[in-house]
Amino acid sequence: MEKHEQTENKGMSRRRFLSVMAGTGLVGAAATMTGCSPVSDPSGTGWLPNQYRNASAMPVKVKGRVPLAPENVSLVRNDEKCILCGQCLEACEKVQSVFGYYELPVLDEFICVHCGQCALWCPTGAISERDDIEKVWNAIQDPDTYVVVQTSPATRVGIGEEFGMGAGAWAEGQMVTALRKLGFDMVVDTNFSADLTIMEEGSELVERVSHGGVLPQLTSCCPGWVKFVEYYYPELIPNLSSARSPMMMHGSTLKTYNAEKLGKDPKKIVNVAIMPCVAKKFEISREQFHGLQGGAGHYYNDDTINDMDYVLSVRELAKMIRKFLPDADNFANYEEGKYDQIGSTAGLIFGNTGGVMEAAVRSAYKLITGNNPPAGLYDLQPVRGLEGIKRASVNVPGVGEVKVVVASGLANARQLCEEIKSGKADFHFLEVMACPGGCIAGGGQPKTAVPPQDWVREARTATVYEHDKAGQIGDTNEKGGQDLYLRLSHENPMITDIYNEFLEKPLSHLAHELCHTTYVDRSSHLVRKDV
């Protein structure tokens, strides 16, 4: 049977098979050559978001993406992940009023204030911070270096989210423990330098108010805001507080005051900061903080010393913990680590929009009147909350009404800048944070909701205020029993120490070198567009 079937299958002779094949080939080739053969359409068949499936004459509002320079020190973009959803541009233009607020053609720069809101809005993670984990890890591994890490106020209400602790979970102790496990030699708190900022910036405000200086004074803690002023409102540079951001004050004092106390060679100290921010990566690249122009470099007359060395976002720290700590999954249960240098909860509330203002008011009151502020000033409701622009006035004995304004989101700040420019501003002090909600919702924070949502901001904000109310930061509560202790920057014993042992007094010559800075007019890099 099988044999028979096989014979039947060989119905076609070899000769005939070959001639049929050759014939088909010839016909096909002829058809192809003459263009008669049906061929598939070679045009693209990919996918694009729906808003692009029309004629470009249609007024599509959400399209494209932000321009990002390849050499941007804060942000990078992976084109492979970009889906052109347009969200980065929405954030940059509508929230921050950066894109679209300069005339085209462009000049010599990709205009960017490095706030990182685009990275927070990006649903695919195409835009992210420039990854500096390896550099920090190499510094830690280097036995010659003494690696000091500082953590910004807002980090402790963000990092827990990366480890399943829920929005706004308090994870200060766990974070300190993780940092020690990673091998940092010293873990300090930026809350401390926030206190230092209050002393310097508060004294500057008192100086300006009482001696007829340029008002209103603008805060300078936020590097995104500072660059925004330098680009768009150079005429307001004299209004900017000359005080450095807390991180930069910390950088310079760690390499001078602390280096001397510890007996460390400042050249061997590597300063790392964990920040809820990517603009801080830009800030440390400013030449005002490098070498002889910087604080520590100038102090030692050494061109090789920079005040700060590396900045990691909270997201990067989380990545680092997952990568290098085998028990990272257990982060939530890490023991409560303690800082080597502590701050007050006035420093802590720097993380919230309105926090710098509230902390400054508390200490300015003391600086002006000599007395600690009344209880109401520990709960300055008008400057709290997520509203874009908040106005308040504080009655300070001897000075009268001090009018303060708080803004977060640069589009809101822009309104106030216009107010100042037009001479309509009647306030004395303006706090601006580039990111809506302040640093707790900064461009370097975990992407717990994309795009950023108020319920996350509210959770983080609430945790910060809760801990301010408890006033329980640090374990050196020597004056235990006093409720308000450590809710005031000027009562932080380590602040008293640094002035007694090193800086003498706020605004002293040395304080100016280490804790203050200068700004650059960047308006020549763009043509401002009046929108």
Added chain:
Amino acid sequence: MANSVVTNQKGVLVDLTKCVGCGSCTVACKMWNNQSFQHPQTEEFQNAHGVDVELDSNTWTTVDHKLVEKDGKEVWRFVKRQCMHCLDPACLSVCFSHSFHQTNEGAVQYNPELCVGCRYCMIACPFDVPKYEWEKVMPSVMKCQFCSSKLADGEAPACASVCPTDALMFGNRDELLAKAHEIISSDSKYVNHVYGEKEVGGTSWLYISDVPFGELGFPTNLPEQSVPGNIHEFTRFTLPIFAVGATAWAGISMYTSRRHKVHEAEHGHHDEK
């Protein structure tokens, strides 16, 4: 010389002064054409925008970041590059395997299924656009297709549809050309030249700029006549020359063979003995 197939000539007007270098168009191109970000030969990841980024078989459009001098200062200008979609394309005219054809909308479409890989088109193209798949065993030539299927559906090409600053304006070529002249004449910052209006007989893509095109890497020595139109001056003699040659050859052949026969008849079979 424009192909009679083109009944609805579309175009894109690129206003180089409006480009901010975001590279959206390059990403849209990759997305629509399902292309990876790997360089076809080096296999390294690369963005399709940046300094000195070049077209390749896998990258049909680029945005070239150029730092040029303008009024004594260095400024960034960003130049989108892709197939210009000539009205009378040289690539089409040289291709003997009919791999190229024009669509109703004027897209110069390349079909790899018909390509034999001779690379004449690459030599013919005045803009150095077609790129070869050197890494493949059976390589094709690759280039921008002007999203011909999107155009046929009444949509803008992928790149133009995503531009956030309207630096890429899609529409009917004649209207865009009028618009380009209107913009140039109403704003003195522009160079008085619409690139692509006349170059090699005109292109679907048109550019206006405030920096001379030569400084931005555009070929500026192109004739106004199209390449096929130009060589037509002598290629049109091809058939007559062949015909005359063939006739002459036939004549000579007939003459010599007849002479041979006559010679044989006259002298008989001398050698047979």
